[in-house]
Amino acid sequence: MKLAEALDDRASFRRFCGFAANEATPERTAFVRFRRLLVAHALDRTLFETVTMQLKAKAVTVKTGTLVDATIIAYASEDDVDARWVKHKGKRAVHGFKAHVGADADTALVEEVSITSANINDGKAGPDALPDNPGEVFADSAYRGNYFRDAVRVRTKGGIPRIVATGMWGRDEAETLRKLHEWNQPIHRVRGRIEKIFGTWKRCYGLRRMRWRGLAKAAVQVHLTAIAYNLKRTMNILSVSA
Template identity: 70%
Template structure:
């Protein structure tokens, strides 16, 4: 089984269009060797053709997230954008993959569940670079519409005051200080947040900030088992008529401090949906939904870390 060798021609680009971009900084942000190891035994090629290196295709798929590109548009952009070529390792003149190469890689990632291994490795490296004293974790979920209503692994969900959505749900745990995503778990949209919440908890989560959907022993016990402290929105407290005013004051004070912190996770979801095209799944099935969400989380974490490292200490 042969693989293509890329970058064998001169990697020098003409001065026109070769201005350094954020992609050059992103390329040097992590060590890609462990990523290559995770992808190492993948071999995908059209019949009779050498296979593209899987790391090259993975990096190209990150470009698709950052620039909200379909497989077709990604293939076209790789063909003529110098910054895209440099990021993936192509020289100025050599051929680049057709869209079917990305389809094949995505299929393998979904079948083998490698999206989680890739997310874990990239996140491990990024957390080491953006070292902060961990004080807490944000946990929440967001609903993402299915690629089409015929996706029989998606489910309908209806929230009060909102239109029903057919799709999936991404359950996310993020660092409360850096806003780096640490855990991702994907389910059909009708799965209860509190039930799936424990799968979104990182180790040693600190104070865990969550909305009222996470009330109950199932989630709270999982937080404590991880060594954390649940900080969950409450909707009512019991009190006598005489103590009603004091009870309301307690409820307001308790919830205000949590709202102020947990609201940060909405910015993560906003970036995913507005900038990275995650308002709708591109492909059908739970496994491919997981690939899309985790690729989005990897792409987000890389850009977020670049921003953190640019800030004054």
């Protein structure tokens, strides 16, 4: 396991994990047992929420909005009974899971995460990715419909849905297209920030594929990735404001 190797090799990792220079570090099997305990007691979400709450307190900002979106994460083995196939127009079919994410629109800190099979509709799972008091909620057209809109307005106590529209009614085509563009353009500009989060997860944190079998273990992998990302993101925010 790379973490065990890094603890033996890098002083920065040892300091972060609280090991003295001459102290023995756990073997690979210790981390495997730790992961199993996280799964068995469903503590990965609690760990994510606790760390994120502490980080948000450090990176103090005024809450103005929330980005909501989902990303598909493939699983190498097709015999995972919890994974599912999904096919989007113009793209190849993928077998795996989906991470539904709610992130702060200003700091890009991930606030909520929900993990499902890949075939679950974004709009149906989207409410589970909404934090409390989300402000304006920016989402793409997959979140159209009353189910998600009602969750934004009611469950989060007054959130404001800002969802990409695919069409508008109007008698004059040119005028209607202009209004559609005016509605969608500012949403696209803000909502696009969440794509950078997914890109960082997959490019820098190894989340292009799920490494562990089953939905519960997939949730652990995503939650641990979100924690690592939030730690790094908070360090960047604090370094800029210092």
